[in-house]
Amino acid sequence: MTKAPDLLYSEEEEALRAAVRDLLADHCDAPGVIARTESDAPHDLAAWKALADGMGLAGLLVPEAQGGQGATHREVAVVLEELGRAVAPVPYLTSAVVATEALLACGDEELLGKLASGRTIGALAVGLHLAPGAAFTAVRVEEGALYGELSGVADATAADVLLVPAEDGGLYAVSVADTDAVTVTPQIAFDLTRPLATVTLTGAPGRRIGDAGPAVRRALRAGAGLLASEQLGLADWLLTETVRYLKERKQFNRPVGGFQALKHRLAQLWLEVVNLRAAARGAADALATGEDADLTVAVAQAYAAGVAVHTAEEALQLHAGIGMTWEHPIHLYLKRAKSDAIAYGTAGAHRSAVAELVDLQAP
């Protein structure tokens, strides 16, 4: 048996969790998040500044020598659990994880330092639905200028730098502010708290920073593995909130949470969340150590979506009427959970990856 992954939280990780939760309690209360979804500024850039600049969390994956914190995926996972619990509309997974991993693969120190500081936001310009290893769209490149259209790019409207794969196999950095040849057009996204956009490049100047293939693959693997922690955060909040509500809500002269049919459903959800916690910690630890990472990430993503969506759907049903209202935040969690089930590859795509990795071949 190989060495078992460390599946617990360290004291430092718990302290980090408490600090992030405090910060989000101040910045991302549910009515504020709901109001922001229909405003001109769907991203909460004040919360982002506090997290990234104030607490230095954008640079967790970046070595100290390159301006980061030199931490690991384990700490990032704890941050994402908390961001999931708050459905916080900040570009953390996209910039501090996915774009940062692509830059780490390319070894681009200049941009790494900028993203680590949190003052520059980056986005990898591929569709959010792509699983690690999936084919991605590449744009045309002519004498360093990029031409083409990319859709479903998460958090692109908040990004200062886009990392764009091109047909020559390169990954190009495009600075949005420096050119009129980039148009970022918001799409109407199912998930109100993770905005999507179309990126149109009409001769935008790009700087080749490395090879797109390995960089995109590495970035999407980290995104998929750590998304499980965000999904854990969603499920954890949904279960906690539903249990709290059902202890309070009375019908037939008793708390609704005392009916056995509902108790059993909540206990099942608890069991799923307990399992997801182990899977998500496994993925975070495997990404940190590099041990067994492909399989552990695929296992976590093959499992996580079902739990997050099931928990959100049950939370809505058990809240009943109030859960159907725009005012109650459950719909934000349902929309995020359902979108997360597609983000960085569906559970089915990750099961196929598992089949390859453990030699359980299709007929």
Place this chain on the structure above:
Amino acid sequence: MTDAAELKRRTAELLAAHPPATTDRLDFLKARFDAGLAWVHYPEGLGGLGVPRSLQVVVDATLEAAGAPDNDARRNGIGLGMAAPTILKYGTEEQKQRYLRPLWIGEEVWCQLFSEPGAGSDLAALGTRAVREGDDWVVNGQKVWTSGAHNSRWAILIARTDPDVPKHAGITYFICDMTDPGVDVRPLRQITGEAEFNEVFLTDVRIPDSRRLGEIGDGWRVAQTTLNNERVAIGGMRLPREGGMIGPVSKTWRERPGLRTHDLHQRLLKLWVESEVARLTAERLRQQLVAGQPGPEGAGMKLAFARLNQEISGLEVELRGEEGLLYDDWTMRRPELVDFTGRDAGYRYLRSKGNSIEGGTSEVLLNIVAERVLGLPAEPRTDKDVAWKDLAR
């Protein structure tokens, strides 16, 4: 303070004084017990040294490397896992001295006389009566689902000593001599064809009061120690990847491509992933225990493994196609050990049906999770303040 280095020293001393190659097996085990190296977290004089349980691995690894015999713990699971911790917690000094050493060595195997035909999930409703006569208790009743009763020297027994008080208050905990002429053990054949379990009929069985564990009427509380240890034992195993029920079906899938279909592939992958996640969850629970932060996850592990065992073995029967129509052997046997993965898929499918019943049904465990972990309201109770003799039955 005894640390790992000191334990290694003591283990080396034991090995030097009683070389495994030239020492009788039982003599070695007795010497190990007397050296406090049997279960190091037990007190001195009772096979331990009063040090943390986590240090046991130091002793076990050293002894295994030296080729020393072990106490074949699987043969006395009830004794080691359930009777011993209960005796340690509630037994008198005399009882501890009398029972623990032969129990640990395996000279005396134990069984459990708890469940009754009329008291399953509602164990506290049990009706086996124990009536005081002089220095003895006279016991009459029927117990069921007793594994190993036919091989056991002793049993832990709970019986009703006062029918006039509410059910939880009138129970007393005893140690029952299985060689008493009033003890009649009969095999209970189950759906697999074999008989792992027994029915045990108790007719005027005489138990001296010196074999009572805990106070009269306090048996329910004493039994909680036993039952909590059962759930720890069921949920706390460490498994390698594909170490459980998913192992055999994965092997069949790899070796026999002709059996594969797309439908079975999707179902197999889903169960493979869930098995791996359950394994990680069990590993996380184990790490929490080692770190001294036990979580409530144990109750969940039994639920998860019961469902997985049933679904995986059911899938495997289907995967085998024409062979799935066959069964390896319906002969009535009395297996000494239960090997969940030793027989064919049909057997596993049938045996695993018991996984969601034995040691607490999945329905009761869901109630326990909902009430004790999530803090949801308890089920309405109509039996709490009613004398046992007046309960509906």
